[in-house]
Amino acid sequence: MYYIDPHIHMVSRTTDDYETLAKMGCVGLSEPAFWAGYDRGSVDGFRDYFRQLTDFESRRAAIYGIQHFTWLCINAKEAENVELSRDVIAMIPEFLNAKGVLGIGEIGLNKNTRNEAIVFLEHIDLAMKTNEQILIHTPHLEDKYQGTRMILDMLISDNRIERHRVLVDHVEEHTIRPVLEAGFWAGMTLYPVSKCTPARAADMVEMYGPERLMVNSAGDWGPSKPTAVPDFILEMRRRGHGEELIRRIVYDNPLTFFGQSRNFDFQAPC
């Protein structure tokens, strides 16, 4: 089955990973900008990262027949430096017309602080001004519930936002319902220890249905598994779910959501 991984950080992965993903049926992926494992020192550091995301990474993916898309922002972990964050937000429009840029992301909260919330809102302002879609990171572990509710408060109180153009990622059992009920898209991240397993993701599909729901590996430089989406496909098959339902979650839904971005020029495999 062809699939799309809607959230994976390929700059942290090897070319062998691209080959493995291609062999497993991955034909497209989207890579949100995220934390490099260290705080970048300057706006030029981000400019170089955005060049890597919009240029080199898509060429590396294309060698294996994978279409690469991306999202741009300064992530929540670096948002405590509000001045640098504002400089990066002011620079992002340089790249918004680049090939494969789907919008602003992954913005969100990390420790749910005031500065994180301020920088989140300023990213939203940018997305509204430039008519971009938004991909949102929700915090980890004990911070997830509080942070997700804060993010929903900020989104819902902003009447400029079209909810079907926002993806709230890393939802789990305690956050999926408010996200879907409010009309946003939701992403389930399959991680070995934190976040969600293929079995729990399949449980949530059984409980909530496939509408506005996606799964991703969020593969990055930490413990993560870039082939987690095929693990989910296998789990769904083992449970007796039909190919149509599975394809909806791992292929059709990403196409529908990404298709609302003006730079999504995906060529379906023939």
Add this chain to the structure above:
Amino acid sequence: MSQKFTAQAILEREYLPVRAKIIEIASALDRIDRATGGPPDDPRGKQIQTALELLLENGPDRAERVQLLFSRHYDETWPATLQMPNR
């Protein structure tokens, strides 16, 4: 969206994985007990105990309730608490 199998069939499939996970938890708790320094004065110990008790309650939302138990409190007045700028 329904499940495709009966409760009996799912029990059949999940019995050994669940058994293995319970033994993992039991042995981790034993490991803490065996270690020196006495029982840790740490709220996370109590959290684990409460989570285990939660598993014995009736479903269907145990996973959600365990998640909430391990979550920081959400207070809808956070914009005032954090003194967020007016927009």
